[in-house]
Amino acid sequence: xxxxxxxxxxxxxxxxxxxxxxxxxxxxxxxxxxxxxxxxxxxxxxxxxxxxxxxxxxxxxxxxxxxxxxxxxxxxx
Numbered sequence: 001x002x003x004x005x006x007x008x009x010x011x012x013x014x015x016x017x018x019x020x021x022x023x024x025x026x027x028x029x030x031x032x033x034x035x036x037x038x039x040x041x042x043x044x045x046x047x048x049x050x051x052x053x054x055x056x057x058x059x060x061x062x063x064x065x066x067x068x069x070x071x072x073x074x075x076x077x
Contacts, residue, residue, distance in 0.1 A: 021052070 003011070007060075012020050039047070053059040 021048075 010021065015023070050059070054061040
């Protein structure tokens, strides 16, 4: 019998934070097809560290609308 969502969540509480982050990454990859496996391990580590810095609040991040506005200015649209 498959696990319920509540059982899965309960199991994740027993895992270390790094393992939970890896699980979330794998779920997102499976669900959305985002694949960073073609990147070298050093680049993967940098990207994961940057994501962790933003999630933890060590880095503020940039609002998506602001990113798009900057990109439009750069390409002249």
